[in-house]
Each structure stands twice: as C-alpha cells, then as structure tokens.
Amino acid sequence: MLFNSSVTNNHNPNKDIELQGPINDGISCLKFSPKTSNLIVAGSWDQKIRCWEVNTPSLSSQPRAMISHEAAILCTDWNGDGTQVFTGGVDNKVKLWNLQTNQMVQVAQHNAPVKDCFWIEESKVLVTGGWDKSIKYWDTRQSTPVLSLDLSERVYAMDCLYPLLVVATADRKIYVYNLQNPSVPYKTMESLLKYQTRSIACFGEKNGFALGSIEGRVAIQSFEEKPELSFTFKCHRENDTLAYAVNSISFALPYGTFATAGSDGGFSFWDKESKFRLKQFTKVPQPITCTAFNSDASLYAYASSYDWSKGSQGFDPNSQSYVFVHPVGDEAKKGNRTAKKR
Helix, strand or coil, X not given: CCCCCXXXXXXXXXXXXXXXXXXXXXXXXXXXXXXXXXXXXXXXXCCEEEEEEEECCCCXXXXXXXXXXXXXXXXXXXXXXXXXXXEEECCXXXXXXXXXXXXXXXXXXXXXXXXXXXXXXXXXXXXXXXXCCEEEEECCCCCCCCEEEECCCCEEEEEEEXXXXXXXXXXXXXXXXXXXXXXXXXXXXXXXXXXXXXXXXXXXXXXXXXXXXXXXXXXXXXXXXXXXXXXEEECCEECCCEECCEEEEEEECCCCEEEEXXXXXXXXXXXXXXXXXXXECCCCCCCEEEEEECCCCCEEEEEECCCCCCCHHHCCCCCCEEEEEEECCHHHCCCCCCCCEC
C-alpha cells in the first residue's frame, strides 16, 4: 500500500483535532505560538503559511490567516510576542509575516534554500541555516547578517533552546553553539548514526540532543564524554526489516519526554532516561512530515502528507495533506507505563 494513496475516512485514526482547510501539497513545518498556546502555523510546498486557533474544549479549530511566501516553505518560527511569523523557503529568502496587518517583508537571504530559522528572543536575533553550508545571524532591521559562519556541508536539521543551538549537516556532523558566544562552536560532534540525518531536537536540560536518521533509528547524544549517557535505538520499522525515516523529534519540555514521528505514518512518546516507549499511537495513512508540542505540552501537532521518500512515482496528485492536534494526557509523563519497553 502506498502511503500517499487516496485517503478514506480513516485518515484520522486517533480521532485527534483536524485543522480546517484543504492543503494540497506537502507540509514541511509546524510551530505553536510561544505566547498563545492554542495558535499554530504550518508552512507547505504550496507556498502558503497558514495560521489556526485550536479550541481544545470543543475539539475544533478555526482558520485565522493565510499568506503566500511566493516559494515553497521549508521552515517557520514565531517572534517573541507571538504577533509575527518568520518563513524560510526554497527561494533562499526568509520573510516576516505580520499577522495583524497581513503584510510580509523580507528579512534574511542565503545563497541556497533556507532549511531552518529560529528567533532568539533573549538577544533579539534571527538565526538561519541553509543549503549554502552556512548559518547566519540577523538583526532583522538590517539587510546584511551580523554574523555568518561557514559549515562543512549543507544544513539538514537545526534546533534551538537558548542558549543552546545544534546544527546537523549533510556529512553527519553536529555543530553545537553557545549563543552567548555564537562565533565559534562550543563543540563539534559526529552522529552516532550511520545514515543521513533527518531530524534533531535539544534536551530540555540543554546537555545533549536527540537525532533521527533516514534508517529508522534515533541517537540520544550527551555532551558529556561518558559512554553510558549516549545510546541509539530502533523505531519506525516493520519487523526489523523495513526502516522508515524519523522525520521529526519534538520534546515535551515540561515533562522531559519526547516524541518521534516517521515516514511510516506513526508517532510515539518516549522517556530517554528509562529508555522506555511511553505510548505508540495508531498510524495514519501517509507519512508524518513534521511535529510540534505547544509551550505547556498540552497539545501535540503532527502533519500527515507525502514526504517524497518514494520519489515522484509514489506521489498521488489527488491526495490531501492534513494537520492534526492531539490533546496530550498522562501518556507524555515520565512513569507512564502504557507500552512495552523498546
């Protein structure tokens, strides 16, 4: 069965909140507002960035705004007060969308597509990573970066949890930065995984990161040079013979637990300290391409859309993409024992 085959009424098997409005192309990024925990944006390959308000008591959603970036969108983030949204795209540009005026202006530029962007509220700076093998820091009032750093390869994944920034590149390197001294890496590491990096997320403790690969495996890597603190485990596989990409890793920061989601259409919650899978959810018919927790980890959003893992021959132009929001209960808390050990 192809993941992108025409969806039926089982496209939402977990009975989660389905965000309204048709999305007819792949969804690349999701992000909840830092200030209003029920506002969420999604960027997609149809060049649109969309904003919804999620109503948890009624298990419903309401579209709030939409605008075009004028190129496929790869990344997004909110500004500090939750009134503006950054979008980075394959046109090598980052734009800033003002939700109140519905106007969009360019604030950053790379020489290749922009893979990730993060607003650093503490220093009022935007950091961007691109396929031009660089990361750049921007004062959005200026047209040139305040700092530009060359990397060994293209940026494949990034995450930021101040003062920690982690950047994973195409050659399986991870550059670790202390944003209080951003001009030089605090540490450069190599992935514990043999295959291409697909996703990365900072520990809430800011002493390491989780890394996902195309081979259905996750690495838990500590900055401390103690072998017992770093390990890998398999996930998003079928009978240990068919492996799927781990497209997204997101931490539920209040709980210290995390979620993985993959090309198999599945997502699970994990506890890295006990090396335990807290819960495995029912798979959706298409790959899950990106995910996000809101600030208090009461909501977990995930996008169901084609991820091109089977190439153009696997694409169904009649398929529709979806964003679902799962109200999070005890399944994301440490000590929950609703699933078998990994």
